[in-house]
Amino acid sequence: MSQSCSEQLSAAMSTAGFKLANARIQIGHARAFEEMIRSATHCDLFFVFGSFCDGWGSCLTRLDGRVEDDSDVDVSFFLDLKPLHLNSATCPSCTAGGEGQPTPAVYSDGHVPFNHDLSQPNLDIPKSDAAVAFDFIMVVPCCGYPRIELLQPGYSNRRGQPSQMPAGILRTIREEVLGSSPRCHAVTASPPGRQGHHVRVSTTLLERAIMHSLTIEQGQFFIIVKFLIKKVIRNKMSGLKTYVAKNLLFYMLDETPEEDWKPENLLQH
Numbered sequence: 001m002s003q004s005c006s007e008q009l010s011a012a013m014s015t016a017g018f019k020l021a022n023a024r025i026q027i028g029h030a031r032a033f034e035e036m037i038r039s040a041t042h043c044d045l046f047f048v049f050g051s052f053c054d055g056w057g058s059c060l061t062r063l064d065g066r067v068e069d070d071s072d073v074d075v076s077f078f079l080d081l082k083p084l085h086l087n088s089a090t091c092p093s094c095t096a097g098g099e100g101q102p103t104p105a106v107y108s109d110g111h112v113p114f115n116h117d118l119s120q121p122n123l124d125i126p127k128s129d130a131a132v133a134f135d136f137i138m139v140v141p142c143c144g145y146p147r148i149e150l151l152q153p154g155y156s157n158r159r160g161q162p163s164q165m166p167a168g169i170l171r172t173i174r175e176e177v178l179g180s181s182p183r184c185h186a187v188t189a190s191p192p193g194r195q196g197h198h199v200r201v202s203t204t205l206l207e208r209a210i211m212h213s214l215t216i217e218q219g220q221f222f223i224i225v226k227f228l229i230k231k232v233i234r235n236k237m238s239g240l241k242t243y244v245a246k247n248l249l250f251y252m253l254d255e256t257p258e259e260d261w262k263p264e265n266l267l268q269h
């Protein structure tokens with residue numbers, strides 16, 4: 001029987017390197033790079049995040065450890081500050097506000113007030129002949145994550161069903177959010193008009209947990225959506241951010257039964 005268009009696309013993407021083994025090798029490289037930075041600086045407050053570390057999406061034409069010219073490797077540095085305690089945080093034993101304890105902060109719409117004079121908190125190191133581009137990001141530690149809807153008892157997805165998110169991914173997210181040392185943090189980004197007065201709470205570690213657990217079909221789906229946004233839609237209109245690709249992937253993981261993630265379902269019409 002001849003292959004469907006969807007199966008041909010999946011096979012062609014595998015030939016271009018978009019498969020699990022390559023994603024895992026790239027994830028391993030990112031971890032080794034993180035260890036090298038920590039070792040060289042004698043400081044374990046550095047984290048390598050972003051699409052290179054995710055294993056999927058740092059290059060949209062092949063997966064072989066390459067970082068596209070218009071992409072970079074994100075390196076976050078946890079500032080040595082008292083952590084922020086978000087008022088909706090899942091750290092019930094926390095004694096925020098006390099002497100030497102985390103600073104209480106009111107969480108609203110993804111942001112918390114935080115006056116900072118870091119007008120340019122990040123450092124971009126452009127691509128060179130010797131290395132890919134890097135983006136160094138200063139982040140503010142938080143002692144716990146805000147309420148994560150997916151982990152609430154009785155959660156249902158947009159279709160009114162229980163989440164279809166694979167059990168292994170849910171377990172990893174639960175361990176990070178409810179474990180003894182959550183690595184929630186906030187990045188220096190304010191809502192429009194409030195520059196310098198807020199930080200945005202990041203869930204990048206939860207996203208990373210999901211990205212590291214993707215199957216080959218889920219990874220290929222993400223690459224197709226990111227490719228469409230970055231290389232097709234953006235040529236016709238501006239403003240659409242690539243994080244929308246991750247949002248769509250997470251909706252699809254939340255709503256698609258595991259058995260439906262098959263090469264023949266990658267394209268449907």
Ligand SMILES: [Zn+2]
Nearest residue numbers: 085091094143
């Ligand atoms: Zn706390």
